[in-house]
Amino acid sequence: MTIQREAALAGNLSGTAGADEATWIRAAQQGDQDAFEQLVRAYDQNVLRLAMNLLRSVDDAHDVYQEAFLRVYKNLHSFRFDCTFHTWLYRIVTNLCLDHLRKRKVRREESTVIETAEGPKDRIQTVAEESAEGDPQRALMSRQLSQRIQEVLGSLTPRERMVFELRHYQGLRLKSIGEVLGTTEEAAKNCLFRATQKMRHALGDFV
C-alpha cells in the first residue's frame, strides 16, 4: 500500500476529506480492494437512498445496492473517464431501479413498508405521525395527503418517477439527469414537468 493511499485511508476513517477520486479509481482498477471500498463508501449512502426512495422496499433496495456495486467491481476496468464516476455509477443504479420499477408495474405489488427504529412501519404512517402531532384533524389531512402522494408517485411512469426522484430527492441538475439517463437536458425537463403536473392535478384538493 502506498503512503499516499494509506494517508487517504486514515483521512477517510477520521472523517476528513478523502483523496482524489481518480486516484481511487485507478488504484481500484489495479485490483486494490481498499481503494474500491473507499469508492463504495463515497457513494453508497446516496445509492441506497435513491433505491429506497424509488423502490420503497428495504429488500429491493438492498438487492439494487449489491448488484450495482458488484457490476461496478466487475466492469471498473472498462471505465475510461469519459464521464464522471458519479454519472457512470448512477447509470448502473438507475437502470437497475428502472428494471425493478418496470417489473413492479407489471406485478402491481408495491410495498410501502419501511424499517424504523421501532420496527417495520408503513411509510405513510410515519409521515403522517411526524407532521401532525397532537392535532387529529391535521393528522387525518396529513395522512390523506401522504396516501395521495403515494398513489401519484405509483402512477408515474418509471422514467418520470426516476427524473423526479433524481431532481427532488437527490438534488441532481437536469443536465446531469440527462447524462445519467442517456437523454437530453430538455427531455429530462419535459419528464420532470409531466411528473410535477400529474402531481399538481392529483393533489389539487390538498395543496
Add this chain to the structure above:
Amino acid sequence: MNCEQATKELSLLLYDELSFEQEEALHQHLEQCGNCRQLLAREKTLHHALDRMEVPVGSDVLTKCRRDLRGRLSARAAGRNRLRQLWSMLARPFAMSWLKPVGALALVAAGFGMSRMMQTPAGALGSRTAEPVAMQVRYLQPDPASGNVRIVLDETRQRVMTGSLEDAAIQQVLLSAAKESSDPGLRVVSMDMLKNRAQSAVVRRALLQAVQIDVNPGVRMKALEGLKSYGSDPEARKVLARVLLTDDNPGVRIQAIDILAQSHGAENAGVFQELLETESNNYVRLRSQKALRDMNASVETF
C-alpha cells in the same frame, strides 16, 4: 409571458432550473398576476409535502448492505485466487510442449498414488479413511455384448485426523473449516481452537477475514477474541476500524472498541469520533465516548 407559460415554469423555478432571463421574466409576471402567485404558493406547499415523503435510510440497513457486499466481493476474490493458484500449479509443468506427455503420465501416476493413499488405514497424522458416507452415480454405460455395466461414482468418505494443534496439517484443516464450512457451529469451534494461535500470520489473516466477512456474529466474536492483543498491529487496526463502523452487531462493535482502546493508539480517536457520528446504539456510543475520554481525546469532531 402569459399565465400558461408561467404555470409551466413554476416548478422549474423552485428547482432552480431556469436561466437568468427565464427567471426574470417569470418574476415580472408573478408581480402582476395574483393567480400565478397563488399557484406558486401551492407549488411550494406541494414541494414541502413531497420533502416529507423521503424515506430515511437507517444506519443498520446501510451497515448490512456494506457487510454483505464485502462478503460477496471477498468470496469472489477468494474463488478467483484459488482458481489462479490451481491453474498456475497445473500449467507450470506443461509450459514446454515436449513435457506434455510426461505431465500426463505424472498426473495419472499421481491419481493412482492418491487413490492408494486414500485406502491406507492410517496416515502420517493418525488419519484413517472409512466406508463411503455419500455416493452419487455420475455416469452409466451398459455393454450389451457382455451384459455388464460400467458405473462412475462420486464417493464421499470420512477421514479421521488426530494430531496436535501445533501440527501444520491440523491447522490447515482447521483454517479451512473456519473459512469454508457452511456450518456456523463448526466455524465457531474452529475459530475457538485457532484464536490462541494468532501469532501465526496465516491464522491472523484468517481471523481478520472472518471478522470482516463471516455472516455469523458468534464466529466474528470468536475471531475478535483471537485478535485481542493485536489492536496496535496496523493491519488489524485497519480491519477493526472498519468492523467498528460497519458491523451490524452491537456486541461485535463493542468488542472491537475494547481491542482498539486497549492498544492506547491515539490514531484510533478519529475512528471513535466517526463512530459517534453514525452510531445509533446508546451503549456502543457510551463505550466509544469512554474510550475517547481514556485517551484524553475529544468526544466531538471539529
